[in-house]
Amino acid sequence: MIETLLISALILGIGIGFMLMKVLVKKDGRFSSQHIHDSEAMSERGIHCVIDQDREAREKGKAF
DSSP: OHHHHHHHHHHHHHHHHHHHHHHHHSSSOSOOOOOGGGOHHHHHHTOOOHHHHHHHHHHHTOOO
16 A cells, blocks of 8 residues: 555656756747647637537527
């Protein structure tokens, strides 16, 4: 039981360490936005945030 907890803590620590390294090494020192509306690739494909898609569907009268 204790071995599992120690291994889990080690894995979490390594993950947090990698995230910290990304922040320290990166020029601006912050993470990129994970929101769909900030992604150029998603915008090019016509994929929007679920809130925007819901609003568009309601305006077109296609909402459930």
